[in-house]
Amino acid sequence: MENFLKQSWAGLRILLALTVLLGVLYPLSVWGVSRLPGLHANAEATDTALVAVVREGDKYFVPRPSAATLPASGGSNKGELNEDYTKVIAERRAQIAQREGVSEDQVPQDAVTASASGLDPHISPEYAALQVPRVARASGLSVEKVRELVASNTHGTFTTTVNVTALNRAIDSASS
């Protein structure tokens, strides 16, 4: 016990010293360097297109469903054999099919499933293509123009995805 207390006392002093180094100097140095131009916008998420934003109105592309409680992030955590959740997915599918005027089997997986963060800004090119006619109609832009905007917001090295947040901003500037 005596040895334990002696070691704990040394431990407390080491902990305090390391807290200054790792808990104050380290994060503040990283933060300090992140003030440099080139890193600053990333660090503060200025004008970020990394997170999904639900925009009201038919002229916008719709991101994936979200189970998050904003401003916090989060997902559904529903297992694949959860029957109640299967019903939720079926409802989403019917709703999207009706909204886009297509048959239910044309609705892709990503359109009906919630992401892990609830903030996934991306949809699949298939889901984007599904939404093009509606967006064109409601925004007054031509189908070709909307397709062009989709193409310029389609990226990815290993997985090709369309960024809805950036795409909707492009729709805004093209239709205003």
Add this chain to the structure above:
Amino acid sequence: MSPLVAGLLQVGILVAALAVVYRPLGDHMARVFQNKGHSKVELAIYRFARIDPNAEQKWSTYAYGVLGFSFVSVVFLYVIQRAQSWLPFDFGRGNVAPGMAFNTAISFVTNTNWQSYVPEAVMGHAVQMIGLTVQNFVSAAVGLAVAVALIRGFVRHQTDRLGNFWVDLTRGTIRILLPIAFVFALVLIAFGVTMSLKSGVDVDGQTIANAPVAGQEAIKELGTNGGGVLNANSAHPFENPGEWTNLIQIFLILVIPVALTRTFGRLVGQHKQGYVLLSVMGVIWAAMLAVIWGAEAGGLRPLEGKELRLGIPGSAIFADSTTGTSTGATNSLHDSYSGLGGGGTLLNMLFGEMTPGGVGTGLYSILVMAIIAMFLAGLMVGRTPEYLGKKLGRKEVTAAAVSILAMPTVLLIGAGIAAILPSTQGALNNPGAHGLSEILYAYASASNNNGSAFAGITVTNDWFQSSLGLCMLFGRFIPIIAVLALAGSLAAQKKVPVTSGTLPTTGPLFATLLTGSIVLVAALTFVPALALGPIAEALQ
């Protein structure tokens, strides 16, 4: 690019990157713990702590050091959470509730980083930095120190000295973790990870919580910690904005545990001894990746709980790596995985996290398992087993057995009681076999100091907060004490010369024996429990 090609390409890039740094990092870590000199910063710390850095400790003093340091860390972390409202950058989130603060303090000190709280609603930036970030570093450094002490047990002979815990802790932190974390924090920011002292950011009229993410993110992965700065952890676009940050994070998770096999080989004076351990880790990691990836690619709704930009392969590689180490960061929801895929992540933890395991913990766990394997081999041929020139007698095998059995014991007792408590029913997010998997996963994660979750389960009642807290404590410190006792008893021995009767521990025979032992121990212990959870679900 087809998902198969994309996934293989990502695995290829990852393996290539690990191969490039394997030798330099492994050799660097060996030198850090062999070197006699102290830097100025280190000397200042030793002077402040009134420690003689040149005094070596017996195994018991070394163990008291680990326990004493961890004890004051838990108290400190508890106190600052309970006093959060008086600290800056708390954004009115208030003092953390006692049960949650207790659980979180143990969780971060034991390198588990299990999170019963929603960071965006509970933790302010001050606690994240001076509390959680610090433990992200030092809990990993404790693991490193214990691994190094065990290696010294093999290398040294006829001595009762294992080194100085404070020196090993400080060096591991300052010479290994800190510089790598600093560089990668900046790299992550360059790729889009945030680092803000504000509480949130307005995006097209919608407020999204923000935090000083990058600094903690780098050490979260590098130290195989895994506690998310934000609730969605590495699925959150601010923590893991794209495909490249995803690969960088997986690389950081694996890099130290993998390179430590090189450190080990160098310190014991035979590189092959390290390579053989690496091969066993690699084979199980790859096999489990195939199971998880295959199951997810063929799942009923594989995109539920996954981020589109990270993709199914990118999620599976992350899931395999985070559960094969003691990390527990997640970039997808394991709770929404298929029966087989989710079962794979669970099984990965049940192997005892040595494929390749956490920082330090992975190496000492696999060395303990190597002792068990040599003991079994010794029984088969009727000869006293040896490993690395040391006889494995009653003391050594007992210590190894205690170390191995601690995790299953606390896991099964905890999960067993939880399963029969009436209050548990209301805590589950899914019915049937999957609900049991949620309980099993929680206790496996806590007892193995992993920290990932089948996160649908609500673990904020007093039973879960306290029982999972105790599982984390026992799962961490019983093996550590056993390993240090083992190291002490090995160091006291004479070296036994290699003879024709010595079973070589560098070839495929030993690798097979070791792999078999890892799989067999997990299978014998956990098949009944797995059959009722993930196996039942996978067969439906």
